Amino acid sequence: MRWPRFELKIIDRYVVTEMMGPFLFGVCTFTLLFMSVDTFMRAARLIADASQGIKVAALFVLASIPAVLAYAFPMSSLLACLLAFGRLSSESEVVAMKAGGISLYRIALPGLVMTILLSIVAWYLIDQVAPQANYQRDNIVV
Numbered sequence: 001m002r003w004p005r006f007e008l009k010i011i012d013r014y015v016v017t018e019m020m021g022p023f024l025f026g027v028c029t030f031t032l033l034f035m036s037v038d039t040f041m042r043a044a045r046l047i048a049d050a051s052q053g054i055k056v057a058a059l060f061v062l063a064s065i066p067a068v069l070a071y072a073f074p075m076s077s078l079l080a081c082l083l084a085f086g087r088l089s090s091e092s093e094v095v096a097m098k099a100g101g102i103s104l105y106r107i108a109l110p111g112l113v114m115t116i117l118l119s120i121v122a123w124y125l126i127d128q129v130a131p132q133a134n135y136q137r138d139n140i141v142v
Contacts, residue, residue: 011102015110018084023114026076031068039064046140056140063137070125077115085111 043057085108088094097107 011097011107012110015084015088015107016114018088019080019111019114021080022083023076023080026079027069027072030072030075031065034068034071035061035064039068060137060140063133063140066125066133067130070122070130073118073122073125077118081111081115 039061043061046052046057046060047054085094088107094104094107098104
């Protein structure tokens with residue numbers, strides 16, 4: 001029995017490439033937005049205390065990142081899908097692909113696969129990584 005060979009076609013690479021820029025922008029933006037509300041203020045409070053230093057505040061911020069990323073990934077993938085397919089549609093590339101005989105489902109498949117993979121990563125972060133990181137973060141602030 002031969003295992004199926006998964007090859008990325010040109011359309012898959014094109015759509016995923018279109019989505020990567022907005023996705024990375026969304027991850028950075030949502031992470032900074034979520035962390036600016038509580039985490040950076042608590043880290044500034046740690047630095048302001050005479051007993052805590054910058055190293056402790058940096059460890060606190062780093063331990064807060066996994067929980068925030070678990071929430072930033074789904075929103076960033078939505079942002080990436082909206083911006084990428086909006087740009088493809090505005091430049092009539094979706095119309096050109098459909099005229100070339102590619103179905104709309106096939107055009108949307110790379111976005112769907114990328115979103116499912118990111119959901120699995122977010123689930124892993126929420127289930128495995130974030131509880132340990134939150135425990136370490138809570139032990140820093142004593």
